Amino acid sequence: MPDWLIVTDLDGTLLDHATYSHAAADATLARLRAARIPVVLASSKTAAEIVPLRAALGFAHVPAICENGGGIVPPGAAARPDATAHARLRAALDRLPRELRAGFRGFSDMTREELAEATGLAPEEAALARARAFTEPGLWTGTAEARAAFVTTLAAEGIAAREGGRFLTLGFGHTKAERMHEIAESLGRDxxxxxxDAPNDVEMLESADRAAIVANPHRAPLPRLAGEAEGRILRTDLPGPTGWSWAVERILSDEGVDV
Known part of the structure; x- marks a missing residue:
């Protein structure tokens, strides 16, 4: 029997888009723990946010992917990663022409209270979301033309812009897909x-052996992916953790894995 590894986005996928609850997936997560199938959290969230959530889900012993692939959170209560990359990114933002910089409001530009309002997080949770080490998510409020110039200018500095479930995230090019395969190899999972559910998940979905696009009615659906035609990638009708559970159990059952 192949050794399976599950790698999952959080907001809008394993976590409900509006409430951030994973309750609808708890029964499936318990069965995965019993079957000793590791679940790797792969999110734009910081290490500070992921560590307590990972423990609550029962997978503190499994590495996680933080900040859209910016880094890997080792098992256990990891310390905050070195934030040198984030400082370099913020410096590049500060060098932008004023008209381009004005359209982007990053997490570091917001107070804890402003970020709580933008994300729906509690203020203490928003403080953890501001503890960036690798990337800078934010809201784009300028024109489409200015956004294209913003992205192109940052690309010349080696900074990529990726569209997530609700924010535009800036980083130095590492991806969830890259980290996913790194962790699979380290754990000996084949x-x-x-x-x-979002554009920044596409590379991860397309490079996995099996995948699911979880419905998110709060955003435009992903375009049809190549793996869908061959049945390697499926879509759920149900959103969030309910759709997540259905997809995990359906795919593993198709593969002969009983959970």
Whole structure:
């Protein structure tokens, strides 16, 4: 029997888009723990946010992917990663022409209270979301033309812009897909099931052995992916953790894995 690894996005996928609850997936997560199938959290969230959530889900012993692939959070209560990359990114933002910089409001530009309002997080949770080490998510409020110039200018500095579930995230090019395969190799897992809902999940979904696009009615659906035609990637009708559970159990059952 192949050794499976599950790699999952959080907001809008394993976590409900509006409430951030994972309750609808708890029964499936318990069965995965019993079957000793690791679940790797792969999110734009910081290490500070992921560590307590990972423990609450029962997978503190499994590495996680933080900040859209910016870094890997080792098992256990990891310390905050070195934030040199984030400082370099913020410096590049500060060098932009004023008209381009004005359209982007990053997490570091917001107070804890402003970020709480933008994300729906509690203020203490928003403080953890501001503890960036690798990337800078934010809201784009300028024109489409200015956004294209913003992205192109940052690309010349080696900074990529990726569209997530609700924010534009800036980083130095590492991806969830890259980290996913790194962790699979380190754990000796030869089959990967990936789940996500947003454009920044596409590379991860397309490079996994099996994958699911979890419905998110709060955003435009992803375009049809190549793996869908061959049945390697499926879509859920149900959103968030309910759709997540259905997809995990359906795909593993198709693969002969009983959970």
């Amino acid at each position: 089959r990967i099931l990936a789940l996500g």
